[in-house]
Every structure is written in structure tokens, then in C-alpha cells.
Amino acid sequence: MKKRMILMLAVVLVFVAAIGGVKFLQIRSAMAQQGSFQPPPETVTTVIARAEPWEATMNAVGSVVAVNGVTVSADLPGLVEEIAFQSGQKVRKGDVLIRLATREERAQLASAEAQRELSRVALRRAQDLLPNGVIPQSAHDQAAAEFKQAEARVSEIQASIERKTIRAPFSGTLGIRQVNLGQYLAGGAPIVSLQALQPVYVDFSVPQQQVGLLTAGAPVHLKSDASGAAAVGKIAAVDAVIDEATRNARVRAIFENGDLRLRPGMFVEAQLASGAQSSAITLPASSISYAPFGDSVFIVEEVKGPGGKPYRGVRQQFVKLGGSRGDQVAVLTGVKPGEEIVSSGAFKLRPGAAVQVNNAIRPANSAVSKPEDS
Secondary structure (H helix, E strand, O other): OHHHHHHHHHHHHHHHHHHHHHHHHHHHHHHHHHHOOOOOOEEEEEEEOOEEEEEEEEEEEEEEEEEEEEEEEOOOOEEEEEEOOOOOOEEOOOOEEEEEOOHHHHHHHHHHHHHHHHHHHHHHHHHHHHHHOOOOHHHHHHHHHHHHHHHHHHHHHHHHHHHOEEEOOOOEEEOOOOOOOOOEEOOOOEEEEEEEEEEEEEEEEEEHHHHHHOOOOOEEEEEOOOOOOEEEEEEEEEEEEEOOOOOEEEEEEEEOOOOOOOOOOOEEEEEEEEEEEEEEEEEEHHHOEOOOOOOEEEEEEEEEOOOOOEEEEEEEEEOEEEEEEOOEEEEEEOOOOOOEEEEEOHHHOOOOOEEEEOOOOOOOOOOOOOOOOO
């Protein structure tokens, strides 16, 4: 019985050892296959790096300002009797916007005109009697003064009536109406915004060390994400005072704004040439992998695999970037002319990854960007 148990135990041990050996061989084979596994190549587009003339530029954030822009308001209090405009309407200088009720003023005007006529008659009578010595000179002077006072009173009331007709102070485009028919307006109450949109100003700031590079009339390129507007204007003026808090100078550029796409208050990006010419490697913006620890590109070249077999792969190269223009970014260091750079698909790559190049459709690489939906 004891011999049988020992025999059974030996058989079990041999069986377990055999199973363990088989599993060990299977795991080692799988690990070997995993170590030699090469993922399929990723499809990318590439561009050959080349040096191009590069004009140094300054970029600044600015705001659009109307050359003439006001909120039209009531000069005198009164009741709105007539509204002669629509929201968003274009008006010319002198066009009537609203009229306030003037019934009381017109009644006062009639009374003042009657008093003026009475004063005129009294003055004429005094002028006839004075040469004959019937009245003293003081009586004549009193009559003349009373006539002038009456005439001034008439002019005062006429001016008040005219001031209750609100007119456009200059040609421009109206905003949203802020009054209603029959509404009582206090003195200074807003009526509507009026903005002259052709041309417009763009105000932005530049550091004090770059002020000397700016000259009146120099071109300014403008871009706005809000409207898709892209325009070229010129510097109109540079402020004579540097802001003590920021050490920046305020610059004002003027733009024709023929298509009216620039509106006051709009956020825009201004680009100015600094006058310095240099050479730089230009790559599409889609080539750059931006990261907090540094910007990089992927260079396509021959890479040796684990077994020493070469394949077409990528090498990650950190770069120093300069400015941008259109679809291009200037690379100052890290890339040499003639190297093949991944222009799209970089987000799915890692150092040493295998790639295949398909340049049937490539991202734009122009100094002047032209969005498809512009």
C-alpha cells in the first residue's frame, strides 16, 4: 500500500513537471515573438526642409476702434414724439434720428415772438419821438434794450426747439435702438450707438525696445478669428508716452475696412515687419509637436531594427522656433536643409516608429494662408 502511494506521488510529480516545462517553453517562445514584433508602419506626409528668406516680425494683440464713434444721447429732457431711424441703418451727417415733443416750447415761442413785436413797435415809436425831443434819450435806450432782450428770448426758445430734434453728428452705421416711441428721455439718456466704420483704427501696444523700429506709414497685417478678416493697413501714429506700468508704447494703425468686417471692440492680431532680414528653415505649422518640455519635429531617415535590419523610421528632434507667417513656422535651430520632416501625422508617432510616406495630399505650406472657408 505504501509503495503504491509513493508510485502515485511520483507519477503526479512527473506529470506536473512535464506540464510546467511545456508552459515554460510556450511563455519563452511568446516572449521571443513579442520582442521581435514590429508594429505596422504609420502613414504620414513629409516636406523637405529648405531655407528661405525670413523677415523678422512683431506680433501684437489689438482692438478695433472707430475713427468716429459715439452713443447719441438726448441734449434736453422730453417725450419721444418721432423715431426716424431703424437699428443698424446707415445715416449721413445731419439726418434726423428722433424728435422730442416741443408743444410747450412752441407756445413759449409764440408768446416771445408777440413780446418781440411789441418791443419792436415801442422802439420804432421811440426812434420817431427822440429827434423832436418828446422823450429823453434814456427812454429810447430802454426801448432798444427791451427789444434786444425780446429778440434774444425768441432765439433761445428756437434753439431749445432745435435741440429737441436729435440729428446724426457724422455719417456712419447705427447700432441697436435704445428708446421707444412715447418714452420720456432725461437729459443725457442714450438713444443709439453711431460708429463710422470706414476707415477704422486698430490700437495695440509694443515693447519700448521695439518702438524705434516703427515708422508712420509702415504696413500692418491684420488677422481676426472672429470675422475671418485679413487686411493690410498702415501705422498712423505712435504714442509719445511710454506706459510706466507696462513699459509699452501704444500704436495706432488705420485700415480702410472696405468690406465692413472690422467692428469696434473686435479682438485682432496685428503683425508688423521689424525691418530685419534673415534666413530660416520654414516648415508647415502642422509639423511641430508642441509640448511643455520643448517643441519638436520628426525626421524621416533609415533606422536599424533590433535585429540590425534597417527600415524607414523617424527620429524625434527638438527645435527652437521663431515667428510665423501664413501656414509656415520658422525653425531657428535643430533642422538642417534637405532633411525630410513629417508634416502631418506626427501626433501618432514615437521615436523609432516605422513610417510610410504618402504625399498625395499634403498640408498647406504658404507664406500667405488662404483658409478654405474664407
